[in-house]
Amino acid sequence: MRLExxxxxxxxxxxxxxxxxxVSIVYxxxxxxxxxxxxxxxxxxxxPRAPNPQQRQQEPLIVRPxxxxxxSFGDHTxxxxxxxxxxxxxxxxxxxxxxxxxxxxxxxxxxxxxRAKATFDKEDISISTLVSRNRFSVLSRLATNHKGPIxxxxxxxxxxxxxxxxxxxxxxxxxxxxxxxxxxxHLIVDIYDRQFNxxxxxxxxxxxxxxxxMLDVDFHLCTDIRKSIRNNPEWMxxxxxxxxxxVVPAFEFNLxxxxxxxxxxxxxxxxxxxxxxxxxIDMFHKAWIKGHGSTNYSHWYESDDLYKVTxxxxxxxxxxxxxxxxxxxxxxxxIGYGANKAACLYEIYLSGIEYWVLPxxxxxxxxxxxxxxARRKERQYNRKLYMNFxxxxxxxxxxxxxxTGEWDTPRADNLKQECDKIHGxxxxxxxxxx
Ligand SMILES: *[C@@H]1O[C@H](CO)[C@@H](O)[C@H](O)[C@H]1NC(C)=O
Numbered sequence: 001m002r003l004e005x006x007x008x009x010x011x012x013x014x015x016x017x018x019x020x021x022x023v024s025i026v027y028x029x030x031x032x033x034x035x036x037x038x039x040x041x042x043x044x045x046x047x048p049r050a051p052n053p054q055q056r057q058q059e060p061l062i063v064r065p066x067x068x069x070x071x072s073f074g075d076h077t078x079x080x081x082x083x084x085x086x087x088x089x090x091x092x093x094x095x096x097x098x099x100x101x102x103x104x105x106x107x108x109x110x111x112x113x114x115r116a117k118a119t120f121d122k123e124d125i126s127i128s129t130l131v132s133r134n135r136f137s138v139l140s141r142l143a144t145n146h147k148g149p150i151x152x153x154x155x156x157x158x159x160x161x162x163x164x165x166x167x168x169x170x171x172x173x174x175x176x177x178x179x180x181x182x183x184x185x186h187l188i189v190d191i192y193d194r195q196f197n198x199x200x201x202x203x204x205x206x207x208x209x210x211x212x213x214m215l216d217v218d219f220h221l222c223t224d225i226r227k228s229i230r231n232n233p234e235w236m237x238x239x240x241x242x243x244x245x246x247v248v249p250a251f252e253f254n255l256x257x258x259x260x261x262x263x264x265x266x267x268x269x270x271x272x273x274x275x276x277x278x279x280x281i282d283m284f285h286k287a288w289i290k291g292h293g294s295t296n297y298s299h300w301y302e303s304d305d306l307y308k309v310t311x312x313x314x315x316x317x318x319x320x321x322x323x324x325x326x327x328x329x330x331x332x333x334x335i336g337y338g339a340n341k342a343a344c345l346y347e348i349y350l351s352g353i354e355y356w357v358l359p360x361x362x363x364x365x366x367x368x369x370x371x372x373x374a375r376r377k378e379r380q381y382n383r384k385l386y387m388n389f390x391x392x393x394x395x396x397x398x399x400x401x402x403x404t405g406e407w408d409t410p411r412a413d414n415l416k417q418e419c420d421k422i423h424g425x426x427x428x429x430x431x432x433x434x
Contacts, residue, residue: 099205102332103198106190111206113154113187114173117180120149120208123236125226125321127151128203128212130196133165136172138218138366143178145262148226150183151207152217153199158191184208194378196340197330204324211239213321214344218368219250220262222272223361229321235306238356243411245322245348247309247357249295250284251276252365259367269360273301284365290315291342295357309355312418314390317341319363320348320355327353331389338379339386346390350397350418352411394419398429 078095081087096109120126126149131139139152156165173179186206188199204212213225225248229235238244251272253259258280266272266281275281285291294309294316309316328351330344349355397415401407419425 100198103195104192108189110187114185116182116184122210124209125211126207126209127215128207129215129217130199135217140172140176143183151203153186153203155188158189194336197334198332200330212324215319218366219363220366222267225361228361242323242326245320245353245355247318247355248361248363250363251281252284256367265364291317303359306356314346315342336378337375338382347393350415
């Protein structure tokens with residue numbers, strides 16, 4: 001009897017031991033597979049978010065999985081590994097200070113603070129957008145309506161309310177499955193408000209797809225823009241070449257109360273045109289025609305084909321879809337209201353990227369009441385800055401095109417046409433041997 005008992009015990013023990021071994025192997029393999037997949041490069045890779053340098057010096061070069069949501073901010077190390085043997089560590093703060101060196105710092109940046117569960121096709125288009133606290137619910141709505149990749153730069157002020165606002169953000173995340181599925185949140189914590197272009201660059205930098213749509217979060221996507229583009233091989237090819245930005249025309253309701261509920265918005269071009277004819281809807285920011293006029297709305301109403309923007313204005317600030325790699329970043333010196341988005345689009349245009357308007361897709365602004373602070377001073381300051389910036393960026397790309405031998409190619413066409421408008425540009429270029 002005792003013998004039988006101990007034999008049974010031994011069997012049970014053996015069984016447990018084997019199961020344990022099997023389970024650990026399966027667990028380890030799947031862990032390694034999911035976490036280290038895609039990190040097998042040798043040359044010049046950055047391994048982000050590794051543990052701190054003291055611990056890591058004796059360790060082999062292993063990529064740690066990113067810490068869970070409840071992480072501490074900013075205290076990470078970035079490794080530049082040339083080969084497995086020669087890796088150089090630097091603080092993430094130092095690298096980010098350089099990456100965003102035109103912006104005001106210090107900033108604590110946490111990429112993928114909350115990370116979408118979905119895996120995205122590289123060839124997909126991410127909405128790249130900025131969100132501050134008063135737009136949290138608008139982001140959540142966008143996630144649900146869009147159901148596609150969103151890269152959101154979320155700015156939170158580094159003050160007493162920080163923890164409270166972070167909690168709000170987490171709750172928003174927990175309560176909307178579409179947020180969890182589609183939205184990557186990159187957290188920016190600092191004391192500077194309205195560094196819009198820096199935030200734009202954060203959203204672009206960490207977007208997980210090859211193409212992005214630079215969008216203000218309170219726009220409603222009336223049509224399935226991703227589908228129209230992805231189903232059109234010619235347009236996809238344009239994006240792939242990196243020389244085309246696709247413009248999505250933007251509209252707004254004439255009466256604020258008409259534009260509050262997206263469920264009542266037109267969802268195809270014919271219905272939109274009817275609403276325009278009924279004087280209910282018009283181009284976005286009609287009072288500031290330079291902002292969107294280059295889209296040429298009267299042409300758009302008649303057009304069935306993609307068409308090129310020919311009457312560029314330096315104040316033009318359309319919503320565009322373009323390739324992430326190889327396109328200029330938004331100039332971060334523009335802080336606060338005025339010129340920030342226009343400056344970003346201007347440099348993209350000057351770099352030789354053509355703007356082509358999508359014939360059947362459109363956006364409508366969702367109207368809202370937000371308390372607005374005085375923006376006039378910022379606009380004045382940025383207007384002055386923008387004058388200098390245009391001249392600088394003209395000289396800079398002129399030099400670049402001379403050096404690369406592209407001056408006499410179509411790539412320099414946008415620059416020639418735009419920079420000729422700057423007083424003295426021609427003369428300077430002609431008299432200079434760059
Ligand atoms: C807009 O398009 C119309 C016709 O489609 C054309 O006649 C007009 O010159 C264009 N305007 C601008 C500013 O490009």
